Amino acid sequence: LANEVVLRSREREQALEREHATATENARLYQEARDALRLRDQFLSIAAHELKTPLTVLLGNIHLLQRRAIPHEPLSERNLRTIHRVGMQAERLNMLIGTMLDLSRLETGQFHLEQVRLDLGALVQRVVEDMRPMSESHTIVYTAPDRPLVVHGDVVRLEQVLQNLLHNAIKYSPLGGTVAIDLACMEGMVRIEVTDQGMGIPQDVLPNLFTRFYRAPNVDYRNISGMGIGLYIVKEIVTRHGGRVEIQSAEGQGSTFRLFLPEPDVDDLFNNRDARAEDEEQQQEYLGGR
């Protein structure tokens, strides 16, 4: 009996040692994985920063060429088109770098909002007007109530959300058509609805659409490029504003994206008036943004 007890104790001891070794190994692997992720995010951030310097010089020189061409010796139509193409692609690179940086900020907890009181209607109208010249084959229709739609939000980030949804609506309607953007108020929320008549999204994948790097399966067949990050960032921005995003779509039948952002209630507006004024002054003072 004594031998059996000793034997069992030894077996248990060995089992515990094995468990301990496994736990230690798991902890080491976990730490390695965390370090690798941190390094990846650091690399992404540094790479994006380094890419911005040559991009600034490139964009600056395009600006110079465009400014100089008009008053003195007008450039030929062909040369103007060439400069335009260089400019558009440099802007595209800029957007891609911005997206990479946003992803890195979200991963490292450095994604901050600078919220002020703003009229969402005016913001949407400005974004729509800026985008019209970029989409000759599409008609953008904008409808909104005839009064200010006030929210407490980050101007630059909400602009980014709207640009993303409108870009997508245009990009995934390759044959052209109407892109409608409609604003409304309902149950204490401001609703922005963006509808296109494009290729749509299969219903069974709709829940995955806001996941990082996810792209709908019907996209690849048509060779439309993208990183699968835009909608993830849209959802993060809207959620951090206390809002939500919904989508309604079916393959071949277009898509409708709905954003809901909370309207500040009257008490909140009154109580935060001083803080808001301070925010607005600060925005004025600190030109630019990010």
Add this chain to the structure above:
Amino acid sequence: LVVDDESMMREMLAEVLEDEGYRVACAANGLEAMTYLRAAAAQPCVILLDLMMPVMSGWEFRQEQQHDPVIASIPVVVLSAMQNLAQEAKAIGVTGHLPKPIDFAKLLDTVRRYCAARH
């Protein structure tokens, strides 16, 4: 005064401003900027300052500038591709900041605020 360690960035910024009729001086880092400012007969109406520079960075330049009463009041606008630029700009108490890549309409608006009269 444009302070940036990238020579092509300095040249480009100088040309953008010169095309608008401004007179522009350039420095490759904070130390060159300090040397220029201490020797200059007339002070610039605004300093466009990069942050990450060798020899003397933008942060070090601000410390030196704030301790020198002759040049402390010259407005400084930071131009940088750094993340969290707004916080960085606030921390060193500058007048404004513009992220790189620069929005040139905003840059010219900003310069116009401090340099109303063209030279």
